[in-house]
Amino acid sequence: MPRPDKHVFVCTQSRPAGxxxxxxxxxxxNDVMEAFMAAFQEHDLWGVHKVSASxxxxxxxxxxxxxxxxxxxxxxxxxxxDVTEIVESHLKGGQVVERLxxxxxxx
Amino acid sequence: MPRPDKHVFVCTQSRPAGxxxxxxxxxxxNDVMEAFMAAFQEHDLWGVHKVSASxxxxxxxxxxxxxxxxxxxxxxxxxxxDVTEIVESHLKGGQVVERLxxxxxxx
Numbered sequence: 001m002p003r004p005d006k007h008v009f010v011c012t013q014s015r016p017a018g019x020x021x022x023x024x025x026x027x028x029x030n031d032v033m034e035a036f037m038a039a040f041q042e043h044d045l046w047g048v049h050k051v052s053a054s055x056x057x058x059x060x061x062x063x064x065x066x067x068x069x070x071x072x073x074x075x076x077x078x079x080x081x082d083v084t085e086i087v088e089s090h091l092k093g094g095q096v097v098e099r100l101x102x103x104x105x106x107x
Numbered sequence: 108m109p110r111p112d113k114h115v116f117v118c119t120q121s122r123p124a125g126x127x128x129x130x131x132x133x134x135x136x137n138d139v140m141e142a143f144m145a146a147f148q149e150h151d152l153w154g155v156h157k158v159s160a161s162x163x164x165x166x167x168x169x170x171x172x173x174x175x176x177x178x179x180x181x182x183x184x185x186x187x188x189d190v191t192e193i194v195e196s197h198l199k200g201g202q203v204v205e206r207l208x209x210x211x212x213x214x
Contacts, residue, residue: 003179003214009116009161054116055160069176072110107110 024063131170
């Protein structure tokens, strides 16, 4: 595919139960990844934008983390039900979803 | 960690043997990922730049693919022995490694 307009990375890092850092996986990041895949299909975004799963991208206790490049916007504590808003507002509309953005001390 | 200056994604996607798309994993992308981890340690890049493993990011037959954001530069057919050049030239020096860049019809 050509270079995407926006490239979404969903952290799906897992760690063993009880690990002190925790992980996005323990906060069900795989469900968020699946929600993005479904939204890309529904909104016909393949070929324009791209979504990939990623290993650890930074914060762990505020997962699931979702990172959008090239602008480098980090969303935290993303739930599957937030994905439509990210897709419609940010990917399609160019407006970041401020309520989900990581604070400056995290990213 | 704070927002990285440059964020390297190494595709470590795997697919079953004989899959028609192939995968970066079949071209030993895990060795490339390990080389980046070692280079980050050697050059003390943690806290400045970041490296993450990624699922499929685009081209498959020209793997291993390495993608650097925010500039969106895609390197293809990256070998572990290329990693020092990418780190020194691109991450530390700000000069892309043209000989490894994906052609326009790929990215």
